[in-house]
Amino acid sequence: MHSIKQVTVVGTGVIGNGWIARFLSQGYDVFATDPDPTAEARMRSSVDRAWPALEKLGLAAGASRDRLRFDPDLAKAVASADLIQENAPEREELKRSLLAQIDQHAKPEAIIASSTSGLMPSILQADCTHPERIIIAHPFNPVYLIPLVELVGGEKTSPEVVAAAEQFYQSIQMKPLVISAEIEGHVADRLMEAIWREALHLVNDGIATTEEVDAAIIYGPGLRWALMGPFLTLHLAGGEQGMRHMLEQFGPALKLPWTKLKAPELTEKLSNQVIDGCEQQTAGHSIAGLEERRDSFLIELQQLLGKYWPGANLNGNM
Template sequence: MAVIGAGVIGSGWAARALACGLDVVAWDPASKGEQRLREAVANAWPALERVGLAKGASQQRLSFARDLPGAVADAGFVQESGPEIESLKRSLLADIDEVARPDVVIASSSSGLLPSRIQDECRHPERILVGHPFNPVYLLPLVEVVPGARTSSDAVEKAADFYRRIGMRPLNVRHEIEGYISDRLQEAIWREALHLVADGIATTEEIDDAIVYGPGLRWAFMGTFLALHLAGGEGGMRHALEQFGPALKLPWTKLQAPELTPELARRVIDGTKAQADGRSIKQLERWRDERLIQIMAVTGA
């Protein structure tokens, strides 16, 4: 597997593939890209050992290429995880397309860009699609597979098969749309959370608590629709819609995002810094991973 871009998402892909016993060749133009990648994989490895490593899994199977062609030339699958800038992804995917073997699928980790646009400069757009993962990639199984207008059905099937091979749960997004499915839902919560902070209604910690100790517990194993079906009692979803449907017209949510003013940014940054309570990002990642492993063990995710 070739991993292009060694940031948070790219390193997550590398760690997952290595844990599944694959060879991984990575490339990132940043001067300290290899160092950051290896540190990120090492930080993720204890969690992967807890989950269970495949036969032959080893951090030693990670290599770092000197250039893009060197990373892609012999890869059986390419995962691009560069910055979320459309012009950059269009150019980068076109460069990958020029040097990858003709039978290889090229997936982008984009979290919201339209695949039809980012595949537009490629000579072989039929093999370009979006494979949108969720952080931490090495633990969370969901990957949204989003084809562009010129992506072939064969490429979609190959991508889904590959993702299953490395323990993921591919979700085929049949209709191309900005933000895909999960990020559109998360974005709605994020907008409302920012409004609550901006209006002085709640702190970042109070808002997080409202999720962690409430619906977040349900969401670990039950989505919004099934939860509402149960809320309707014996009448199920039909009764729930009759009872709660009218409330949808109440102006509870603002829909539009608030302006990210310096004061709002300060409140959000200061609030999350207090929540971190002196723990580094690496420490928080290990704390998060331990709890995710426990939840996944219970839910079978």
């Protein structure tokens, strides 16, 4: 029922263009649509910038940028798609309306996936005639290199659609994480948000600069998290008794007021501190140059992860 040969990407911002590059690199025909008159030129430029990294990572048989088509007409773009990936801005009313339009024009067996980072699928599918084929497939930037995609079904999403989506994203070299219950922000963004809030407090309180906060992650927990994540990292910190000893020893510290999970007020002063700090950190480097460096690093890091931890966990599955 869900044989996927052609995909359509709706919305060609950073995330949409990342999806386009990944789909093309995996040998798919891709149809893209966006009402912005400058969208096609920006889209093709974005794919061209991503392509060298994808060539380094390895292209699937038949992968070609020539298999990309663009049409500003939404109905035309989604009509023949087997899977539609929606990437509109994170505004509930806009996404609900757009998904309802896609649902109206897509063929009955097509899967409709939203890249939303925070909205819940039951809300997004509420206005659709066929809500059973609406699913969240939330990726991470750069989509063409980062393998994680969070899959979340709504109250009316068919289990068959969830299973088919999981199989499809696995087939394009991603690591789908099927989340069993709806929650704002899903899983990974909630974890990143907690660190982001604490980082803002550290800068706001004059404890550390943006560069020092970044260094604290890069040269400390970030190295370990890339291999094991927070739970197994702490499991090893417990010695031979693992997490059992870790919780006995440090569990009481969870009651101490070490963290400030409520976000600080984003005042003009704090905003300027964060902006100025990031600009100082990247002085003399273009964003394009930093993206190239990031992409090369991510390719080598994933190769290293595969060498030391196949599948990124103990049993080789997500």
